[in-house]
Amino acid sequence: MTITSTYKGIFIAALLLPAQSLLADEFTGADLKRWKQQYMEVVDEGSKLFHGGLGNENTVSCDQCHPNASNTHPETYPKFQQQLGKVAVLSEMINWCIKNPLKADPLPLDSARMTALQAYITEERRNVPLAPGKH
Amino acid sequence: MNRKNHFNRREFLKRGSALIAAGWLPLSLVEVAFGKTQAESFTFAYISDSHLTHIKGNNFVRNWDRGLTRAIAEANLLTPRPDFILYGGDIAQLGTPEEIDHGLDLLGALRGDVHYVMGEHDYYLDLGEHWRKRIGPDHYSFDHKGVHFVVLNSILTHDDWIHKKWDSPMHRMKEMARLDNPQGSPFLVGDPQREWLRKDLEKISKDTPLVVVSHSPLQKIYKGWNFWTDDAEQIQAMLKPFDKVTVLYGHVHQIQYNQIDNISFHSVMATAWPWPYPSTFAQEASYMPKLTVEINRADPFFERDGTGWQFINMHTGDVDVHDALPDNRNRVVAFDEKKGHPVDARYQAEANRIPPMKHF
Amino acid sequence: MITLNTCRIITLGMAIAAAGTSLVNAAPLGLPAVPIPADNPQSDAKIALGDRLYHEERFSADGKVSCATCHAEEKAFTDHRAVSKGHNGLLGTRNAPTVINAAYMETQFWDGREPDLEGQSKQPPINPVEGGLPDHVAFVNIFRNDASYVKTFKQVFGVDKKEITIDHFAKAIASFERTIIAGDSPFDHYQFGGDKSAMSEAAVRGLAVYVGQGRCVSCHIIEQNQALFTDNRFHNIGVGFKNIQGRVGEIAKDFLKAKNKGVDVDVTVLSDPDASELGRFAVSEDINKIGAFKTPSLRNIELTPPYMHDGSQKTLADMVNFYNNGGRVNPDDPLSPFLSGGIRPLNLSDQQKKDLVAFLKALTSPSIAAKVTSTKIID
Structure with a gap:
């Protein structure tokens, strides 16, 4: 009995609270900040991988050819890549670079490291309009 | 139709393709004599930024080794021979004795005398000690056929950065080796060397053509990647009294050219890899010279695309830079007397450019 | 650069043959429509003439060498030899490329020294190590005196005997070669x-x-x-490098000197094994193309x-x-x-x-x- 009445009490109290803390499609400024910070964690991890953190034997790193991830143009994918013989997404081209100039094994496309690399590359190109297919 | 006429017609067709290479005659059968007097005209070759990278043992990164090897083989084909060769700095990636020695071994195959420039990748491990031991002073001048050449070490920086509490000299080297490093430090020629330069130039008459050679650009293009020398304006002011001045520099791994008052600026290509133009970094403004027609984005499959070396024709104090670009079309950027600045021989007009020559 | 190959030195007037005509087979699986130059449209009669000329052994000094000698259908339009054998057993320097799908190529020969099939077809009959005929005048004269050919040239091109030129031969052969197309693998x-x-x-x-x-x-x-x-x-790609190692500069310089004096590139590269190894450089004179082949x-x-x-x-x-x-x-x-x-x-x-x-x-x-x-x- 006590339990039931407590639930009732919570239910009544909840009705009196501001709506945004309750409904699934609304969130607070604190949520936004937290999520951005979550994203930036991964961007920073991507930056480390991009700047020599992949541990490949020949020591060549992504930033050697792409300072600030420039000329990676993530906004142009998917696009036709002659090196791959097909229309490819950014992660497939990242793996091409890992296999060739870096001479390392490709990353699984859904791996945390691949996500981090894409996060960093895309963050450095933020606010540039999408231009899929463009060369 | 007889054989001879037919041959001529076909030759005409073929020259259609040959014409594209016509501004560039590496195996020249033509006397190099644009100058008013024969004595003032000469050529030299310019190779730069090889970034040879030691892995371990006798193992170096193949791609960078191939770039330097190819440049040397091509430069050795020049006929008539260039008077000398300039090596523009960054022979090494992390400044180790192994890398510098390996570079000098490869460069030993070059036919001709080489003048060397210090790059930041040669310097920040041992502050240039091994380089100077193997090669000699890092700033000097010499005269050649009426032209005064000055070589500067432009990749010094502020003392407080150099002598920070680094974990190790290699830590310092790696921080400076990273181009886009927000913890980096801007390049500097510095007070002592500028004083040396002032004294060196005192002896030179103002109508002597001057060629100043440095690793970093003695102009300010983009600080974020050190396409920049902090005391560039002070150097430019010292060069201002001279009638004809050319500044040649490496470091940027791309074609750049500019004219500031009396000074023509030309970058040289890397043999290792090309760098994007600063404008491709969307988050910050840069100051790319408007004159420069940018080179296309390189195809990473062809490892030599967007890399190369230069054949430089010096005539009456002006410089024509011929870029030899494997897996790409060669470029010629020559001083235009009428316009008073360097001009690309083919790509100046928008209509002549190869798509997508917007450097996407 | 990435787009260099799309930039054509010589622009051909390309016209894609209309689908469904009898003149060009529909593009087979895996291939695009065959590009047909505007100044040499396909016709059944022209293709038949080209076929006949392709097998014509009078294209040579000893009367034994036709196009089909080095580009034989039963050998997949090549000759299965390391390098081709011309009139009187003379050897060239290069492997005969197959004619199959040559119609899609933007240049012809290993070094791209001819822009199209028409240009390509004119060279072998008068190359000293291939057909060995003295020149195109001698070549054309052989056929001006052949009543059967004169009649066919009239039908196909509307030209009289005296108006027949080497270009009519070239156009007919090229038209025939544009039918040698194969995908569907x-x-x-x-x-x-x-x-x-x-x-x-x-x-x-x-x-x-x-x-x-x-x-x-x-x-x-x-x-x-x-x-x-x-x-x-x-x-x-490194092929043939061993043969000219250490002599590249000398060979390139000698070749350029000779070319400046007017020697024929087609003749030189097929008769001088050293010059052959210069590849595309012999055509473009571009230092980047030493030893480069198509x-x-x-x-x-x-x-x-x-x-x-x-x-x-x-x-x-x-x-x-x-x-x-x-x-x-x-x-x-x-x-x-x-x-x-x-x-x-x-x-x-x-x-x-x-x-x-x-x-x-x-x-x-x-x-x-x-x-x-x-x-x-x-x-």
Whole structure:
């Protein structure tokens, strides 16, 4: 009995609270900040991988050819890549670079490291309009 | 139709393709004599930024080794021979004795005398000690056929950065080796060397053509990647009294050219890899010279695309830079007397450019 | 640069033949429509004349050499020799490229010294080590006195006997060659036809090597809806380097001097083995193109041994090994400093090499294979 009445009490109290803390499609400024910070964690991890953190034997790193991830143009994918013989997404081209100039094994496309690399590359190109297919 | 006429017609067709290479005659059968007097005209070759990278043992990164090897083989084909060769700095990636020695071994195959420039990748491990031991002073001048050449070490920086509490000299080297490093430090020629330069130039008459050679650009293009020398304006002011001045520099791994008052600026290509133009970094403004027609984005499959070396024709104090670009079309950027600045021989007009020559 | 190959030095007036006409077969699976120059439209009569001329042995000094001698249908339109044999047994310097799908090439010959099939067809009859005829005047005169040909030229081109020129021959032969088109291979059915059982498992694995670790696809291009297996560009892949090692500068300089004095490039590169190795440089005079040769298509490659511009690789396995070693026969052979930036050791396993060969064998067109009687190399 006590339990039931407590639930009732919570239910009544909840009705009196501001709506945004309750409904699934609304969130607070604190949520936004937290999520951005979550994203930036991964961007920073991507930056480390991009700047020599992949541990490949020949020591060549992504930033050697792409300072600030420039000329990676993530906004142009998917696009036709002659090196791959097909229309490819950014992660497939990242793996091409890992296999060739870096001479390392490709990353699984859904791996945390691949996500981090894409996060960093895309963050450095933020606010540039999408231009899929463009060369 | 007889054989001879037919041959001529076909030759005409073929020259259609040959014409594209016509501004560039590496195996020249033509006397190099644009100058008013024969004595003032000469050529030299310019190779730069090889970034040879030691892995371990006798193992170096193949791609960078191939770039330097190819440049040397091509430069050795020049006929008539260039008077000398300039090596523009960054022979090494992390400044180790192994890398510098390996570079000098490869460069030993070059036919001709080489003048060397210090790059930041040669310097920040041992502050240039091994380089100077193997090669000699890092700033000097010499005269050649009426032209005064000055070589500067432009990749010094502020003392407080150099002598920070680094974990190790290699830590310092790696921080400076990273181009886009927000913890980096801007390049500097510095007070002592500028004083040396002032004294060196005192002896030179103002109508002597001057060629100043440095690793970093003695102009300010983009600080974020050190396409920049902090005391560039002070150097430019010292060069201002001279009638004809050319500044040649490496470091940027791309074609750049500019004219500031009396000074023509030309970058040289890397043999290792090309760098994007600063404008491709969307988050910050840069100051790319408007004159420069940018080179296309390189195809990473062809490892030599967007890399190369230069054949430089010096005539009456002006410089024509011929870029030899494997897996790409060669470029010629020559001083235009009428316009008073360097001009690309083919790509100046928008209509002549190869798509997508917007450097996407 | 990425788009260099799209920039044409000589623009041809291209017109794509209307689909459904009897003049050009509809594009086979895996290939685009055949490009037809505006000034040389296809016609059944012209193609038939071209076919007859293609087999005409009077194209040579000894009356024994026709186009078909070195580009024989039963040998997959090549000759199965390392280098071709011309009139009176004279040897050239280069391997006969197949005529199959040559119509798609943006330039002709290994060094691209002719822009089209018309230009290409005019050279062999008067090359001293091929047809060996003195010049095109002598060549045309042979046929001006042949009543049967005079009648046909009149029908096809509307020209009288005296108006017949070498260009009429060239146009007819080129028209015929534009019908020698072959796709429809097991690969095409697998890749473009939706039939995932069309290739063997080994060939499917080989395709993965081809676009992956083998890096073949970068020059031998496969696209989303077609595969020409060429980029129409010129690359130094190391073939023949050993023969001119240490002498490149001297050979290049001597060649340029001779060219400036007016020697014929076509004659020189086929008769002087050293000059032959200069490749595209002989045409473009571009230092970047020393030892660079045109990327051939790989279609029907199983039927066209031996391989490379000098026929130096006898089998597909040899050829794969050559690439696997980074552009050399043995891993310790010297490397050309002029090697294309795309060529480097591939570290393929024996299984990957076998799979790659299996894939290359899946590029054979049934229409071609049906006519080929042997693939034995003739020494």
